Amino acid sequence: MNKSSRKVMSFTGGIHPVSAGKKLTNTQAVHTAPLLERYTVLVQENAGKAPEVIVKPGDKVLKYQLLAQASGFVSANLHSPTSGEVAGIVEVPGPMGVPALAIDIRADGEDRETDPFEPIPDWRSTDPKVLLDRVSDAGLVGMGGASFPTRVKLSIPPGKKVDTLILNGAECEPYLSADHRLMLESPCRVLEGAAIIGHILGIDKIYIGIEINKHDAIAELERFSEDYGIKIVPLQVQYPQGSEKQLIHAIVNRIVPPGGLPADVGCVVQNVGTAAALSDAVTLGIPLVERIVTVSGKVLKDPGNWKLRIGTPVIKAIEFCGGVTDEPSKLILGGPMMGFAQNSYEVPVAKNTSGVLLFSRRRALNYRSGSCIRCGRCVQGCPMGLCTCLLATAIEGGRIDLAEQNHVMDCLECGSCAYVCPAHRPLVQTLRLAKAEIRRQRAAAKAKAEK
Amino acid sequence: MKYLELTVGAVLVYNFVLSRFLGICPFLGVSKRVSTAMGMSGAVVFVMTLASAITAAIYRYLLHFSLGGVSYDLGFLQVLLFILVIAALVQIIETVLQKLSPSLYQALGIYLPLITTNCAVLGVATLNAKANYSVLDATIFGCFSGIGFALAILLFSSLREKLELATPPKAFEGTPIALVTAGILAMAFCGFAGLC
Amino acid sequence: MSLFTNKKENGGIRLPDAKNLVLSSSPHLSSSADESRIMIYVIISLLPAAAAGIWFFGAPALRVILYSLVFCILAEAVWCFIAGKPVWRTISDCSAAVTGLLLALNLPPGVPFYVPLIGAILAIWLGKQIYGGLGNNPFNPVLVGRVGLLIALPALMTTWTPARGMEDASYPQHHAFGLTDPSKPVTKATPQKAEGELVTCATPLGVASTAVAKPGKYRFRKIDNPKMWKQYFIGRQGGCIGETCAPALLLGGILLVLFNLINWRVPLYFAGTVGVLTAIIHYFAPQVTPTPIFHLLTGGLLLGAIFMATDMVTSPISGTGCVIFAIGCGVITTVIRIWGNYPEGVSFSILFMNALVPLIDRWFVKRPFGYTRRKEV
């Protein structure tokens, strides 16, 4: 099929952020980071329950050894990124700006491995349940965003039927190129992982959605995709193409109801990184202890994509890139649209850290708290079709009830509105505040009703 | 054509609030929320229509009549009787409303009794008498005057809900800004002058 | 505390102290759009109309434009100074300059200096700053200024001077606009103006509103024919400084659309509604109103539709809302032009529709993603 004549899928709303950021790193092959002396592995990575730490200070650990055991449904196993000694359970600056607990591992430099799992090369003839257990044993989480345990996402609630698996290779965030390089450099791991997920769920309709600015990755995946029976879907370059609801809408033209999950419309969405890690866990039997991270920003000397072990402090990632050439004013973990600003260089890389970005003062968005001029750009840009400016004005005026009536809870916090706002109003922050407040009110009302 | 003039005139050109400046008290008092403003304007439309009909009938048949060949003119009783009728009417509406829609009754609060002495209602009755409308004309005029009030208060209350979210200087918060807004609104209504 | 203090030497890399990294909510990137840039683009789009105004009406027009600009910016500065707001920051968003320029374009050429002064105070103080400044005003400040002046100083605001080319005797229908025909002797009815005194004329809409009273089916024929349309189109008609020259206004409109500052539907639906309504009325009752072409080319319709009904702050947010807003403006303009006392209704109609914007915003919101028509939550 001729590529240029192919139909390119997309959704309504959204924005077109500057594309210059990707060019910094998308041609850089992934480097493997050298071994460090110290790793701090965050105990709690997601909003769920923290896993139970099973090592004590002073314990000797080997690479891939289990450090913390998942406890509860929304919780994932942690494995040691290298061999060495557990120096303690310490408080380190967390990615959310508040100190968080981490397991401090002093590497012995030998990087000795254990073999925690048996490789399952013939997974096609294996019981999906066994594979599902492997998914949770290997500590797999969603590597795109919220670090939600993959096991949970692959456990379809009873009564719901899924028939489509969508792999998210859109990587719509500016600057990030980790998934791009992953797809380009190891397409077979991604495809194999997708096929395994398909096998677990009993699905044979598998799509991989990729934005067309990654045409080399599309071509590379298409070389092998026939063998796996997977369809590659080129997508319009548009932010937030990688958001679950928008991706499903673009690829299979189904609309996830408000407050609903992809499973409500028979879909499961996984990140390509997760699929690759899953392939490793099943076919090679190794848990998730490292990931590709884009370390980028104009102020960096050599921006690039690095394969970093979980627990690497970001200062080391910056060092790998040769340091800075100019004063950075902002350090961001994740993408520039949805990532979190940090005020410490000691924050460790977690399983969901897709990027480490350093922005200069000129590049970073400087918020102002002026009035809305009602230009309506945020309304055009909102992928969820919300009147963001009216919501924000209402929230600032203390009318959270008004915002709730106007569906503030449907906000994805994708940042499209604040990106286009000519007044540089902190729209996402305001909306997030209202969402938190409404959630609190609802929880209080529920608690009251139960009482 | 006559009715068109009567209605358009009452709603737009000689809008009770914005061009005759009658009924300002509820216009300012009950316009903080669109919902209560709608309730209030519903009550005002009802009272004005009914009051117009009854007072026109009284004016025509009770204040000017001839008995045994002698024609009597009780015009001097006009204001007195009008107030009496309107007061009774409002009392009845209040009683009914309290039973049927307690929330609206709560929202209207003191303003419902205030309709009694509302210049808009008395005004419509007096204007009817002055123009010597027939009962039908007076009823239509009263009804559409009420609708004019409703239009004005609807626009005004939606603006005020919006202004509530604005950040005016401290000195102009609340009533001052509302009055300025009402003034500009009245200015916009000036454009309709001469439509009929 | 400077951002560049406490440098940390770490492995030879120069990094600011982690404490001095900026913390903010996501997103961390922004587009290049900026408030003041938007305002400057609006000013650029207004320049053709301003230039045409100066060309057609000469030095008095330039004077009014300068007065209005200066007074508006001064009014804003004075308010900010008194209210304790940052003066320079408020002025540098250029919104006062836009207001000043638009106000000038809405004034008759040759008004004395105190007209733009009063207009500027009305527009900036009562129209905008009293509500808390840019973005909070429910009414278009320019229209607050203009309508306020129109009501307060009706004589000054309806004294028009002829455009360049109209004073020549060769101008078709020289008489109809109250201009003296030099080939005819001066009579009492048409006194020759003394030197230096303002030569006045009527606007086409003004002539039309007096022509209604005249008998005959073709009472508008004199001012409403293809020959005159050409004159009106290029701007040879009495009127406000910025409203007469259609090509300049259309150019400004195209610029605004290219800068992505306005919804092109608004001017189109506004003018279209006026055109369609006047066409219908003209077809059934030609003695009531001139042709739609006359209506489209005269008065402030184009200026209002392109520059004032599209004001971001005072027009609805959603696309549907904008269309309703524009149609409403068109209907009211037509009604006032044909049946009202005022020959022109564009300002009033937009001001009235401004008052409806909160309701339109409330009733015509976009349906969020995932919500179907039936299942409204």
Added chain:
Amino acid sequence: MSNLVIAALVMGVLALVLGTAIGIFVKFFKVKSDPRVELVLELLPGANCGGCGCAGCADFAKAVASGRLKPNGCPVSSQEQVNAIAFALGVDPGEGFARRAVVCCSGDKFQTQMRKFYNGAIDCAAASMIGGGPKGCRYGCIGMGNCAHACPFGAIEVINSLAVVHQELCVGCGKCVAACPRGIIKLVPADSTAHVYCSSPEKGAVKRSLCHGGCIGCGKCERAFPDSFTKTGFLASVKYDAAKLPGAEEIQTIKCPTGALATEVDHYAGEKAVREGEKK
């Protein structure tokens, strides 16, 4: 017949007709309402602050009239007003004490380290969600004035990025307590005058490095007046249920090394002096 008689007749008949009509309507549309609710509502302050826990004064009036709540449930009313309500209803005014709000933090922008460059919405709750706001201390006042906006009585002022309660204006409705994302505003007995202006449970050394005004938990106050003060961890607190509340004299004798323990008057005067000093 003279006009006068006719007029009287007309008026009389009309009055009769209307009176009857009203009578009939009242009969058919009668709503049983407790007249005492109106009475209580008259006596209440009408601020609709919600400090009583009801949705506005009308709701509270209903609750009081029905006996569900005691008149002293209104935190805003003075003792005389409460007594008046109780007298009008013939009920017990209820035991209790008036309360005042105190912002338990002394970390103004000079005392505490302004550690982080914060860029975003000026709102305490929003700022606290981004890395803990602009100040170093994760427990202290953020100083963006959510409490000041929430206060229906204008009793809270933000001075030098620190919220300070004007005791003479505060009625203890508790709106600020709900508005504070850090939960550092306490309701204390109205007659108490000295408070510990710190809420951080962190270790003394950590606190000391972040804020000069924080309580370092030295225990001086507890040792001097064990009846009035208590210390949990590194944070001292006033025993508000003690028989005798500490006053200016006790504070004088204790001489809190960081000034975290202070009287209201001193605390406010201190902040105000700093502000005026800054102006110069």
